[in-house]
Amino acid sequence: LVGSEMCIRDSLVALVAPILGAVADRGSARKRFLALFAYLGVLTTAALYFVGKGQWAFALIVYALGVIGFSGANIFYDALLPEVSDEKDVDVVSGFGFSMGYLGGGLLFLVNVLTVVKPQWFGLADAGQAVRIGFLSVAVWWGFFTLFILFWVPEKPAASPRTAGAWSGGFEQLKHTFGRIRHMKTVLLFLCAYWLYIDGVDTIIRMAVDFGMSLGFKATDLLLALLVTQFVGFPAALVFGRLGQRIGPRKGIYIAIAVYVAATFWGITMTRKEEFYVLAAVIGLVQGGIQALSRSYYSRLIPADKPAEFYGFYNMLGKFAAIIGPVLVGGVGLLMRRLLMPPDPTAAELVHVGTLAARWSMASVLILFAAGAVLLYLVDEEKGKAQAAML
Secondary structure, three states: OHHHHHHHHHHHHHHHHHHHHHHHHHOOOHHHHHHHHHHHHHHHHHHHHHOOOOOHHHHHHHHHHHHHHHHHHHHHHHHOHHHOOOOOOHHHHHHHHHHHHHHHHHHHHHHHHHHHHOHHHHOOOOHHHHHHHHHHHHHHHHHHHHHHHHHHOOOOOOOOOOOOOHHHHHHHHHHHHHHHHOOOHHHHHHHHHHHHHHHHHHHHHHHHHHHHHHOOOOHHHHHHHHHHHHHHHHHHHHHHHHHHHHHOHHHHHHHHHHHHHHHHHHHOOOOOHHHHHHHHHHHHHHHHHHHHHHHHHHHOOOOOOOHHHHHHHHHHHHHHHHHHHHHHHHHHHHHHHHHHOOOOOOHHHHHHHHHHHHHHHHHOHHHHHHHHHHHHHOOOHHHHHHHHHHO
C-alpha cells in the first residue's frame, strides 16, 4: 500500500511539474508557487503530530501531501537559481545551496535523533512523544527558513506580467515548448542521462537503510550512518561547486558517478558496520555534489526566460526516476531469491539467500550509472546553448 501511494504521489508531482512551471514563468509567480507548496508541506508535516495509534490512513494521506509540498516547492526553488547567479558562478551558488541544505538538515536531524534515543534529556516521556515533537520542529524549521527566500531572493518580472492570463498563457507556452523541445536534442539527451544516473543516486538514498537492515545492522547504526552522510555532505557540496567552476560541471559529475560506482562495488561486499559508516562518508562526499552540478549544468542548456517550466521537466524526470530505481532493485532481489532458494530451506539458508539477494539487487544500480555516463558523454553544451537561444 505504501509503495502504491509513493508511485501515485511521485507520478502526480511529475506530471504537473512542467505545467505549473510554465504558468509560474508566464505570470512571474515562481516565488508564489514556491510559498504555496512549501507551506502545504509545513502544515501537513505539523499535522503528523496529531496522528494517533492505528490511524495509518490519516498518516498516509498527510505524509503524501507533505512530500507533494516538498517536491513542488523544489521545482520553483531550482528555477530561482538563474536569478541569483550567472554562468560564471552558477556552479558555486548551486553547490552552496545544497551545502546549506545538508548542514541545516543534519543539525535538525541530529537534535531529533537525540530526542528519540534519549527522550529523558529533553523532559519527554518516551521515544513516541519525541517523534511527534520532531514533526513539529521540522515544520517550524521549514517554515522559518522559507521566509528568507520569499523576502530576500529576487525574481525578475515577466515580459508580460499580467496574472489574469497566466494560466491560459502558461498552457500555450507549454504547448509551444513541446512543439520545439523535440528539436532541442541536447536538452533531451542531458535529461535522459540525468534520469538514469540520478535514478541510481536516489535508489541508493532510498534503499540504503533497507539494505543495511538486510545485512543485520541495527537501527541505531543506520541512523548514525545517515548523520555521517549529512555532515560530510555539507563541506563536500561546497568543494564540488568550486570544482565545477574550475574544471566544468560535466567533469565533476563524472567524478561523482565514478565514486558512486566504486561505492556500490564496495557496498555489495561489505560485512561490518564500520564499513557502513565509511561508506556513508564516501557517499556524502559526492551526493550533494552530483545534485548541485547537475542543476547548474542544466541551467546552461535551457532558455533564460523559461526556468520554472524547464526545471519542471527536470524535476519530472527526477520523480519518475525515483519510481523506476526501487522497482529495478526489488525485481532483481525477487528474481535472485527465486533462483537461489533451495527446496525446503532451513532458517540459516533463508538468511543466506536473503543477504545474497540484497547484494545482487544493489549491484543492479550499476546499470543506471553506466548508461547515464554514456549519454552524458554525448551532450554538446555549446550546441545546447544555441538551441536554447532559438526557443
